[in-house]
Amino acid sequence: MSEIAHQDHVEKKAFLVNSSSLKDVRNFCREVFEKLQIQEDLKDELVLAIAEAAQNIVKHAFKNNANANELMVVQISCENNKLQIAFYDRGTPVDPKKVKHREIDNVKPGGLGTFFIQEIMDAVEFKDGKKPWINHLVLTKQL
Amino acid sequence: MSYKVTEEGNVATVHLDGEIDMDVTEKAKEVIFPHIEAGKEVHLNLSNVQYMDSSGISVLIESHQKALEKNTKVIIKDVSKSVLKVIMMAKLEQILNLE
Numbered sequence: 328m329s330e331i332a333h334q335d336h337v338e339k340k341a342f343l344v345n346s347s348s349l350k351d352v353r354n355f356c357r358e359v360f361e362k363l364q365i366q367e368d369l370k371d372e373l374v375l376a377i378a379e380a381a382q383n384i385v386k387h388a389f390k391n392n393a394n395a396n397e398l399m400v401v402q403i404s405c406e407n408n409k410l411q412i413a414f415y416d417r418g419t420p421v422d423p424k425k426v427k428h429r430e431i432d433n434v435k436p437g438g439l440g441t442f443f444i445q446e447i448m449d450a451v452e453f454k455d456g457k458k459p460w461i462n463h464l465v466l467t468k469q470l
Numbered sequence: 471m472s473y474k475v476t477e478e479g480n481v482a483t484v485h486l487d488g489e490i491d492m493d494v495t496e497k498a499k500e501v502i503f504p505h506i507e508a509g510k511e512v513h514l515n516l517s518n519v520q521y522m523d524s525s526g527i528s529v530l531i532e533s534h535q536k537a538l539e540k541n542t543k544v545i546i547k548d549v550s551k552s553v554l555k556v557i558m559m560a561k562l563e564q565i566l567n568l569e
Contacts, residue, residue, distance in 0.1 A: 346493040353489070353521070371521075371552050378523055382492050431561055435535075436528035439560055443524055446559055 332408060333363045333470050339402035342381070344389050344416065352381045352401060359403045363410075365470065373410070373468065376447040377401065379440035380414055380464060388418025388462055400460075408470045415460040423453040473501050482510045487518040490526030498529050506536045506544065517548035526553075527560050534566055545569050 340355050342348040356377050360370045384399050399416040428445065429438030444451055448466045456463040471488040482505035490498060505512050512533065516522075530546065537544045545567045549557065557563055 346491070349491050349493055349523075350489065353491075368555075371555070374521075375523060375556065378491065382523065382525065386492065434531060434562070434565055436532045437524075439524035439527055443556075443559060 331364060331366075331470075333365065333405050333410075335406050336363055337402065337404040339400055339413075341398045341400045343395075344385055344397040344399050344418070346382075346385055348399075349378055349381055349385070353378050355401065356403065363405055363470075369470075372447045373412075376444045376466060377403075377412055379443050380412075380466060383440055384414060384416045384418060384462070388416050388421060390419070405470070410468045410470055412466045414464040414466075415456065415462070417459065417461045419461075420456075421453055421462050421464075426453075471497060473498075475501065475505075477505075477510075480510055481513060483513040483515060485515040485518065489521040490519055490529070491521070491523045492525040495525045495529050498526070499532070502529070502533050502544075503536060506533060506540055506542065509540050509542055511542050512537065512544045513547055514544055515547045516550060516553055518550075519553055520550055522553045522556050524560075527556060527562070530557070530566055531562070543567055 338359050342352055353374050356374045360373060381399065397417065399414060402413040404411045426441055428442035431442060448468050450467045452465045454463045454465055471486060471490060471494040473487065474485040476483045484502055486498065502512060533544045547569050549568060557566065
């Protein structure tokens, strides 16, 4: 747990749902975490977790086949040193029971993104997406 | 992502540069795999890669496994601290050839 009291802050940004947006998602996160003065090592981990979640939206919720104008929204909020990252998209509804990573000892390409997210974050929760959104994923981490 | 390849004898050295994510994995495979398929030993220099996600890790696993099939090897060299951390998170530091 961090000894720094991070200021309360909320920021959100919309991105086109495609793989070339992932760099923009990372840069957005880095900018926000800079403002929150999150230490470098933790910042790298959080950026990875968020980018993996965004990648899952592109890869699974839209199966790499999004309409050119389709958007996903990433919202980062910090309140009382608790970081919450929310994702909103209008892709195929996610069945949380089917979201699993591969067995870590069964070495093969793929299936690591969800593992990284779970390793880095304290909690991963799919909530009901309120209109116009279909999926609403929330990642949390106590700073 | 940009790259540079040098070949000397049976060794192809591939220098990758930039951030390796889902957007560039196909390009990374196009650069690396032909050398493995030609039976070359591939030295993958990652000193200028500061970010790698699960897609990039998949390229490393696939490269390693392809090399085993071809009786050669992929050696990952000069990995940055941030990428090493991701490799370790995936528990691959004993599986991949790191130097």
